Amino acid sequence: MxxxxxxxxxxxxxxxxICLDYLRDPVTTDCGHNFCHSCLLQRWEGLQGDFPCPVCLQHCPDRSLRxxxxxxxxxxxxxxxxxxxxKRKRQEEKxxxxxxxxxxSLFxxxxxxxxxxxxxxxxxxxxxxxxxxxxAAACHRKKLKGSIEFLTKHLEEADKALEIQTSKAYHLMxxxxxxxxxxxxxxxHMKHFLGKMHDDIHFRLLKEEKGVQDEIIEKNNQISGHISMLKTLLDDINDKRVQPDTNLLMGIEKVHSTFENLESPAGFSYELNKEILTLPPQYFGLHKMISKFQEYLTLDAKTAHGSLILSQDGKTATFQRRKQNRAHQSKAFTSHPAVLGSEGFDAGRHFWQVKGRGLGELSLGVCKESFPRNVPIPPTPDNGCWKIQVWATTPDTGASGNSCHIGVFLDYELGEVSFYNLFDRSNLYTFSAIFTGKLMPYFSVCPFATSLKLRLVEDEV
Incomplete structure (x- = not known):
């Protein structure tokens, strides 16, 4: 046994x-396993670079076999x-x-x-x-390898597409x-506005109600006095009527005169003021204005004053008070901390938004392209700068809230620059002028500001 x-x-x-038959022309791999030379070459057909042992999968460096x-x-x-x-057992296994x-044995x-x-x-x-x-097995093994490569590639593409789709879904959410x-x-904002309007209307109605009550009291007093006078006159006439002739006729002129000149007090009449709750037109116009005329501005680093630090995307300018020890660009502001937009406008309608945060004063508007940048003159419409000043009073704590959110609307042909407080949609101010040449978006900060930051945004309000 x-x-x-x-x-x-x-x-x-x-x-x-591999073939489970006696070894034919046996060869030995580096890992010590033995195979038929033809069986091993057939198993490695189509492979490049790595040649794994069919038994232990250890990689052989090349096809050279001993x-x-x-x-x-x-x-x-x-x-x-x-x-x-x-042999019988092998025959039974096939x-x-x-x-x-x-x-x-064929295919x-x-x-x-x-x-x-x-x-x-x-x-x-x-x-x-x-x-x-x-x-046949070797040929189809090669095809299956190609299918694996094809499916692997498609699997990678599907995984990438899923990743992109997931990212898009995340951004959409x-x-x-x-x-x-x-x-x-x-x-x-609407609730605040309606609440304020409600309080104003309520106050006016209360005032009007008191006026109505006072007038009613006055009219009641007039009618009561008139009634009292009528009663007195009636009593006098009744007394006069029963007096002797001499007494009756004495003073009769006064009685008749009083009766003939008697006037009744005017009746009560009052017309109430009609109070109507109306929303300001900017609640309906700003959405259309922004969606139609919104500009995606960036700040021009070449024009920035040395105390303004611009972000890499050109959307944010941070004011930092420091000594001017760096070389200035030829187009840069040196007279005051200001910067211009990268693009100007010489026609059309344009809208942009600015958010401010920090502690200090911002100036926003437009100026002529030729506005002087190194002469200490005040920026006014007389020298080609139309701007307003707004205060940022909230310390820059990194909170999501902002102290001011201003919209600037330029209508070049109409000759108007309008400024809106986008928190309550109120119109802050409108300049009227005749524009010539290119106008540049203008931004500046007060030199005494404390870490003031302004940022261009494209929010739809």
Whole structure:
């Protein structure tokens, strides 16, 4: 029994792990495993760079293999040993044709079916390309490798598309949240405005109510006095009527005069002031103005005063009081902390928004392209600068709220520059002029400001 087991183990060691038959022209890999030379080359067909061992998957550096001559001789010796049982077992392990009960050793490339030799000559597969199983397996293994590469590429593209889609969905949800927040702010502004309007109307109605009450009291007093006078006159006439003739006629003129000149007091009449709750037109016009004329401005670093630090995207200018020890651009402001927009306008309608935060005074508006930048003169309409001053009074604590939010609307042909407080949508001021040449968006800060920051925004209010 032990001898049979040893014989079976010896026969197994002399077999190829790939084809399970005795080794033919055996070669040995660097990891020490033995294979038929043709079986190993077939398994590595189509591979480049890395050649894994079919048993332990250790990578072989290249296709150069060592032929094992001693193992070849040993296999010849093992073949002479009795091995009918192993052959029978191997024969049983190979799949058989259900129709002809022969080993399935062929493959039809047209019908993609395993065939036995008898199937090959049948009418069903006549004229079809039929090849041995091993070359067919090698060919389809190569195709499957190509399919794996194709599917891997598509999987990577699908993963990337999912990532992009997820990112888009996130940004859309973020935009929805921003719009919800803006809508909430707008509702709060509207509630504040309506509350103030309600208080004003209520105060006027109370005042009018008191006026009505005072007039009613006055009219009541007049009528009461008139009634009292009528009663007195009536009593006097009744007394006069029963007096003797002499007494009756004495003073009768006065009685008749009083009666004839008697006037009744005017009736009560009052016309109430009609109070109507109306929203200012900017509540309906600003949305249209912003959506139609919104400009996406950036600040021109070449024009920035040395105390203004511009952000990389050109949207923010931060004021920092410091000594002017750097070289100035030829177009830069040196007379006061100011900066211009990168683009100017010589026609059309344009709207932009500025948010301010910090402690100090901001100046916003437009100026002529030729406005002097190194001469200490005040920026006024007389020298080509139309701007207003607004105060930022909230310390820059990094909170989401801003101390001021100003909209600037330029109508070049109409000759107007209007400024709006976008918190309550009120019109702050409007300049009227005749514009010539290019106008540049103008921004400046008070030299005594404390860490003041202004930022260009494109929010829809």
């Amino acid at each position: 032990a001898q049979a087991a040893s014989l079976a183990q010896l026969q197994a060691e002399a077999s190829c792990p 032929r094992n001559t001693q193992l070849c001789h040993m296999v010849d010796v093992v073949k002479q040993l009795p091995n009918t049982r192993r 799949p058989l044709c259900e129709k002809h009960h022969q080993v399935l 039809c490339e047209e019908d993609l079916e395993l065939l036995c030799p008898q199937c090959k000559i049948s009418s069903h597969h006549g004229g079809h390309l039929v090849v041995p199983m091993e070359p 973020e935009e929805v949240a921003n719009q919800r927040s803006k809508l909430q702010v707008e509702v709060e």
